[in-house]
Amino acid sequence: MELWLREQHTEGYSVSWKIKEIFYQKQTPYQHLAIVEFYDLGRALVLDGIVQTTEKDEYIYHEMIAHVPMFSLRQVETVLVIGGGDGGTVREVLKHTGVKKVVLAEIDEDVINACRQYLPVTAACLSDPRVELAIGDGIKYVEQQQAAFDLIIVDSSDPIGPAEPLFGSKFYQLVKRALKPGGAVVAQTESPLFYPQAFQRAVQAMRENFTYVKPYLTAIPSYVGGFWTFTMASDSELKPSWPETLPFSNRYYTPEVHQAAFALPPFVAEIV
Ligand code: AG3
Structure with a gap:
């Protein structure tokens, strides 16, 4: 018997993933959660039928959401990750030895537990003593x-389901207060092709609260359309700087890739 996940994006467009094995499936209080193994893409976390991360390309997303802001701030000791229960973002943040504490605020404890058990490539880091779990509404x-x-x-x-309020201005007002002076926020801000309104709404919400707002773009093969945006915001100018050689190795992120990510094609730039 063949088993496929069909990820429906619009009325007329869906992407299908052939499943080798289902490790875990549960309707949690917040969403439908599954950890599966796909043919060719490895294990994956799937929430409400949408692929969140795959072993094949998770590093692209996690390196870009973490290292772009980390190398744009002078000193980072305390980091809060909202969502990200798979642990991939925390793993990348922990590569920076100056980091003393990472709080992971995840609404759905089942995501953390399932990933710990079945997706160690991202979740193993959650046992690091610098990590504090805050289960609940971010x-x-x-x-x-x-x-x-x-x-x-x-x-x-x-922004459908539990993450919806994370794209609004009220949330960024609270974020601003939670940041130390000179601190920054970064968010995944969706597909410029398939969810331009979500991208626009998040950038707008950040502009209402911060002086410097910088969207950037990356290719994430397992996300709809391939193009994916992130947006970084702060009240201090965010100027990246790097040591002569990076103190850890990456599979995607380099200083050149960092700088290139801010080159926005016109179709992306005109959304925001
Ligand atoms: N967080 C961003 C997933 C968005 C994917 N959306 C989509 N493909 N429509 C993933 C969590 C990784 N730590």
């Missing part, structure tokens, strides 16, 4: 923080 968590973090990373799913 917005409520941020609301309770004041000048507490150098960097806040919004590693959310699409």
